[in-house]
Amino acid sequence: MQVDSMKETTNMKKLNLSLAILVAAVMAGNAQTASTEPVGYVNVKIAAGTGTAKKVSYVSLPLLDKGFSITGKTQGTITGVTSTTITDSTAGWTAGALSAPATPFLIGIKSGTATGRIFHVASSASTGGAVSGAANTATTVTISSLDTGSGITDLAAAGVAVGDSYEIYACDTLSSALGSPSTTGITSGASVAVADSVVLVVNGSAVTYIHNGTRWSKVALGTPDASNVPLLPYYGFAYSRLGNTDINLTAIGSVPTTARKLQIKNSGVSLLAQFFPVDSTLQSIALQNTPGWVSNATAASADKVILVNSAGVSSTYFYNGTGWRRVALGTPAADTTAIPAGSMIFINKLGTASGYSTLSQALPYTL
Amino acid sequence: MKTTKLKSSLIALAIAFVANTNAAIVNIGPSFNTSTVNYEASGSTITPAVGASGINVNKTLAVGDQFSYTFTPSDFTSYLTSNSLGFTTLGFAMTGTSAAPAAFSLDLYGLTAASEFAVIQSFTGFVPTSSTSAFVALTAGAVGDLTAINSVVGFGFTFNVGDIAVNTTLNSLQADVIPEPSSASLLAIGVAGLVALRARRKS
Numbered sequence: 001m002q003v004d005s006m007k008e009t010t011n012m013k014k015l016n017l018s019l020a021i022l023v024a025a026v027m028a029g030n031a032q033t034a035s036t037e038p039v040g041y042v043n044v045k046i047a048a049g050t051g052t053a054k055k056v057s058y059v060s061l062p063l064l065d066k067g068f069s070i071t072g073k074t075q076g077t078i079t080g081v082t083s084t085t086i087t088d089s090t091a092g093w094t095a096g097a098l099s100a101p102a103t104p105f106l107i108g109i110k111s112g113t114a115t116g117r118i119f120h121v122a123s124s125a126s127t128g129g130a131v132s133g134a135a136n137t138a139t140t141v142t143i144s145s146l147d148t149g150s151g152i153t154d155l156a157a158a159g160v161a162v163g164d165s166y167e168i169y170a171c172d173t174l175s176s177a178l179g180s181p182s183t184t185g186i187t188s189g190a191s192v193a194v195a196d197s198v199v200l201v202v203n204g205s206a207v208t209y210i211h212n213g214t215r216w217s218k219v220a221l222g223t224p225d226a227s228n229v230p231l232l233p234y235y236g237f238a239y240s241r242l243g244n245t246d247i248n249l250t251a252i253g254s255v256p257t258t259a260r261k262l263q264i265k266n267s268g269v270s271l272l273a274q275f276f277p278v279d280s281t282l283q284s285i286a287l288q289n290t291p292g293w294v295s296n297a298t299a300a301s302a303d304k305v306i307l308v309n310s311a312g313v314s315s316t317y318f319y320n321g322t323g324w325r326r327v328a329l330g331t332p333a334a335d336t337t338a339i340p341a342g343s344m345i346f347i348n349k350l351g352t353a354s355g356y357s358t359l360s361q362a363l364p365y366t367l
Numbered sequence: 368m369k370t371t372k373l374k375s376s377l378i379a380l381a382i383a384f385v386a387n388t389n390a391a392i393v394n395i396g397p398s399f400n401t402s403t404v405n406y407e408a409s410g411s412t413i414t415p416a417v418g419a420s421g422i423n424v425n426k427t428l429a430v431g432d433q434f435s436y437t438f439t440p441s442d443f444t445s446y447l448t449s450n451s452l453g454f455t456t457l458g459f460a461m462t463g464t465s466a467a468p469a470a471f472s473l474d475l476y477g478l479t480a481a482s483e484f485a486v487i488q489s490f491t492g493f494v495p496t497s498s499t500s501a502f503v504a505l506t507a508g509a510v511g512d513l514t515a516i517n518s519v520v521g522f523g524f525t526f527n528v529g530d531i532a533v534n535t536t537l538n539s540l541q542a543d544v545i546p547e548p549s550s551a552s553l554l555a556i557g558v559a560g561l562v563a564l565r566a567r568r569k570s
Contacts, residue, residue, distance in 0.1 A: 056429075145509075149509075190409070191408050191409055191411075192411070192412045193408075197412070199430060199431035201430065201431075204470065204472075204491070204527055205472040205489070205525065205527055206430050206431040206433075206472070206525050206526070206527045207431070207525070208412055208431045208433060208525075219409070219410060219412060219433065220410045220435065220474065220484075220486075220523050221407055221409070221410045221437070221474075221476045221484040221521055222410075222476075222483060222484030222485075223409050223410070238431070267468070267470070268470045268527055268528055269430050269470075269527055269528055269529065306530070346529070348528065348529065348530070350467065351468065352468045352470075352493055
């Protein structure tokens, strides 16, 4: 379900920053039920800095955006799969329409072995930091290096198969989600020292972005345009707020109706979106069941999770083999530690192992 | 038996001599110091200290900490492995200590014909745990604009981990090149061959 006015334009795929009239389930707890596929909203707070010092918030943009209009199907059945392409022979898409750099799309798998996988559709050009590849045709989309670079080198091997059902979602970008100083109140500046900054970790590599007053830019030599950098709903980001006021975003969209599957790097940092629009716990997310997860009685020898609560306080957690513990005096039990909707989960895996493992996370509510 | 051992040792020595005739690791671009590298604030989130021996980062990392430096354009064409693989032999001469492997990524930049910065190739690596400067090989990643390899002009270095205390110094960019045999090493190969031939005839 979408708000009617949102159907009018593809621009409405963007994170709507004004509180919209939304029906449905604003999920506030686990195991809620609803009779139809609900839409909802999640408030995402970015905590204020001091004006001279930054405060970091770990955030994500949950919910799946179906508030767009395209020619052709927004859901259907897969009729062909190659290592990097998905085909629906009756899709009827306009060539290139799903590959415009400024308005990226996602394709989610809703049945079969790969249920819960969501792939980024390659853009036709790398304009503004878009992730490019072959543009979509009337029947075929190509997934981008955001996914092929995370161990999905063969869609068939990842479980995608002919006969699976799929759905198209809109994907936010830095500019569509986080706006500009005049639209969302972010603090812009010529360098990271005088501007709010955003860190994304894509396939293990961190990249920092700022708004330079005119557009989003990558912090790098030449400060390249980053307006169209995709913000994937299944990964989170760290927002360092310099400005002395909170930023309140409202993510609007459809509630996920399937489990999710996504890639986690086997060593180093992954930034996971909390993804589901309900509060979760360390135990319910079950990261400890991810293949290769290192549990240990002492934190120094275990893979770790870092969470930042709404007060901006960072805490580190590890799995000791039987339960989650907080790194603190007495290593208190932390199985029930809340992970709010719209937050991000910072995963730091030990070692130097290459490759990725798949996290499978069950749907935390009943629809 | 003794003669055989002696000859084997001679052959081994000759081979070792050949292997050490030319160093496999060479500096490419400038050695980093205050007069050779320029800090680029627009491409940095932290400001390392630059001294006579290199670029030093000594802090507890936050994921995404990064810094960028430029230097006088250098031609890296001779170190290119292939157009598809890019550079596969590059690394840093660096020292480092850290409580755990600290992953980093590196973007190598060149100037395009339009005098704009372009990423030639991206790499990844780990901060070493030795206070002695040594070659740290980079893992080759995505290849970018190889047309700029004759004008390599700087790099962006990003830490991909947080909450790890590191103290690392980058001394220079290096390449692990395949040594070309010198006259002396060719002579050594010849001597080794003769010794081996004589040993074979006697046996």
